[in-house]
Amino acid sequence: MPTPGPAAAASAVDPEAILGRQAARESAARTYARSLPIVPVRAQGMTVEGADGRRYLDCLSGAGSLALGHNHPVALQAIRELLDSGAPLHVLDLATPVKDAFTTELFASLPEEFARDARIQFCGPAGTDAVEAALKLVRTATGRSGLLAFTGAYHGMTAGALAAGGDRAAGLGGASGRPVRLPFPYDYRCPFGLGGPEAARIAARWTESLLADPKGGVEPAAGMIVEPVQGEGGVLPAPDGWLREMRRISAAHGIPLIVDEVQTGVGRTGAFWAVQHSGVVPDVMVVSKAVGGSLPLAAVVYRGELDVWAPGAHAGTFRGNQLAMAAGAATLRFVREERLAERAAALGERMLAGLRALHCLLPAMGDVRGRGLMLGVEIVDPEADADPLGARPAAPGLAAAVRQEALRRGLIVELGGRHDSVLRLLPPLTMTDEQAETVLERLGEAVHAASAAHRGLPPARAGEYR
Structure with a gap:
């Protein structure tokens, strides 16, 4: 039958x-x-x-996650070709032609100034894993433990990512290691009762004043983490000028700027990476979702001077997802070539x-x-x-x-x-x-x-x- x-x-x-x-x-x-x-x-x-x-x-x-939609021929072809090639599907963090092709395509898509001296750490396959890796990275590199994050933020559902998020009802993980919470511009429900450019200016001024105040109660920060567009927070685009101010302020205080591009990356916002709208060059970029071409993949890309980890300081059994890297490289290339x-x-x-x-x-x-x-x-x-x-x-x-x-x-x-x-x-x-x-x-x-x-x-x- x-x-x-x-x-x-x-x-x-x-x-x-x-x-x-x-x-x-x-x-x-x-x-x-x-x-x-x-x-x-x-x-x-x-x-x-x-x-x-x-x-x-x-x-x-x-x-x-589906930048090209469901079952796009480009992603399917890349997956089929890898399956038919006999290449290993699981390689931990060993070097492979598939990983090399993905990393090359990813780096080619990054802002040139950032990519020039960047390093990449593959981690667990979800965006929250990459956020955890980013927080661990900056804390290791700076020797500090504090964190600056924003109202309305969402960075994932593991303990450190929950703490960086703004939702106290999201889970018990958010109760530990709470960061200093800074105001994210929200025109429709402006916390300052203003909205528009003036509210963004005041939000930036508040942040600058708080960090400069010796009695402001702010623990020395290992990093500042921000979404260029808050997704779960209500689809709130960060004003370009405000984001440039966050870059200036964080740099002035020697605080690495972490940009969470998990949902905004790979063309979603009208630029390949949402941070490019403002011209800001971050110290750390967190990527996942669409970079895997519909399959699980996550990574942290960061400036070389932050690469102070010892071998094995951060790992993950499934950080070598060959299928996702093949589909991801094909997707990144297609998004770039088809504009x-x-x-x-x-x-x-x-x-x-x-x-x-x-x-x-x-x-x-x-x-x-x-x-x-x-x-x-x-x-x-x-x-x-x-x-x-x-x-x-x-x-x-x-x-x-x-x-x-x-x-x-x-x-x-x-x-x-x-x-x-x-x-x-x-x-x-x-x-x-x-x-x-x-x-x-x-x-x-x-x-x-x-x-x-x-x-x-x-x-x-x-x-x-x-």
Whole structure:
């Protein structure tokens, strides 16, 4: 009897049974599976097909890992060629042609001044592993233990990364080794009641004053860690001038600047690395997600003078992921050769314009923002009073309803932000113009439908908003 093909096998899948077994077997910590109760069986580019036959446009992209979307031919070819070559798949940190090709391609993508004397440390395959390695690196190099981090930050889910993050509810790991928390600019909910360039200037001034104050209570810092765009924090792009000030201040105090490019890297924000928008040259860069071409890979790249580790001072059994390096090198090359960062910048601007047009029609969309194809929509209570800056209270329940309405319409989005009230869009860099228009249409309909239900109104026809 012939073996059933993929289509026949998929048709035999019982999604409800699978979801039921997942709920019974997997930990209470599962997240996406709760809000996105689908069972993907096939995927190509931006399209995901569930076991029930429904198709979705994926604006989650593996939390930003799929720069080229699902099953891109470039990544698949690199994986198949390596599998067919007989090359070892697991090599610890031994030198191989595959690793050499990946490192060469990665270094070619870095800012020239940074790459000239850079070193790379491969570590465990997740971004949080690379953050831990970066923190350990700067503490070893400086002999200090303090850390400067920012409000709204997210750097991962291991103990040191949690401590650097801004979410006290994220887990017990965040309770140890707390850093000095500095203000990250947030125009819509400005902590200084100002917003705009003046708020960014004051935030920088506060940081400079605190570090210069001999009685400021700041432990000597081994590093300052910052995201060029806060993702989990609510899609908040760091103002370029403010980021340049952080570089100036950290350099003046001899504090290594760590830039977390785990989610922002590989063209996502309209530059190959988000830090390039500001012209800042960091001391340490943390990379993961898209650099593995859809497979697990993480690394720390840093200035040579920080390379004071003894042999074996930092390791990881799976730091030599040959498949990920092959797929990653192919992905980095494709993004560079096809100028996908420039494409993300142009398409992102058009999508921002479309979101702003919807914002004028849908009062539940309190703010829209982003950079390149890293976009956010903050959902608010449209009936509540606004603060002096015009910001209304966050509406996490309404945001969750919008996410579900989007899923009903075949659109996968996720939430983030301070109160889980920011719709986050991370589509692949290969998204077409037609797909971008469909995303905007479905998102607008979802916001309207959820808002109408919130207000007890009947749904309007497609494309009509009240």
